[in-house]
Amino acid sequence: MKQGIIFDLDGVLLSTDEMHYAAWKSVADELGVPFDRTVNNRLRGVSRMESLEIILEKSTRPFSAAEKEALATRKNDRYRALLQSLTPDAVEPAVRETLCALKARGFRLAVGSSSKNTKLILRLTGLAPLFDAVSDGTNITRSKPDPEVFLKAAAFIGLAPADCAVVEDATAGIDAAVAGGFTAIGIGDAATYEKTEIAIHSLSEIPEKI
Ligand code: B16
Ligand code: MG
8 A cells, every 4th residue: 555646747737738838839930940749749748958958959050058057047037927927727627625534544645757947846836735745846856767866755755665656647747657666557648658557647546555
């Protein structure tokens, strides 16, 4: 029986997909680099700099490391401006209810996200008090599919990976969960991924016994 559950943020607790898309799209348009929702889908769960590398695959010219840093900062500034419109309404009631119910059943809850904006998003949506710990892009050196973000989350709540499940929407996140020795619960696109151990379509479907 698991004692802890680690939740990915974007695509699991809420979706800021459209904000990521709008911010990257404006940067790509300024560069004249083609960027659409198909490319955007490849950025899910991927770190900011790796996302930029994927977008620049379609560029006809190379970019220096300094230029890439500036582009990533430009995107993040626009993304954070869009995030300011987030309110608790961005979180589906069923998500909040499920988190409260799991907490009441005694599970320790953590967030495991690649995003360096995790704490801002948790604060704006009012989700922060529901979690015992947050592991995010600010405390890792290797991004998913490396398990570091989830291993740190488990350590923050004082549990071994074998005692925790991870809920993820991205295949890179499921790979990270499996590599770290966690039980992998997949939602959204990850529900049909071959490495997903438990497939769900809504957080309320997290089984009673995991
Ligand atoms: P930031 P997750 C991920 O969040 C997003 O899915 C991904 O699209 C984004 O590039 C990444 O965070 C980094 O975000 O630029 O805010 O640091 O799914 O791991 O919660
Ligand atoms: Mg995600």
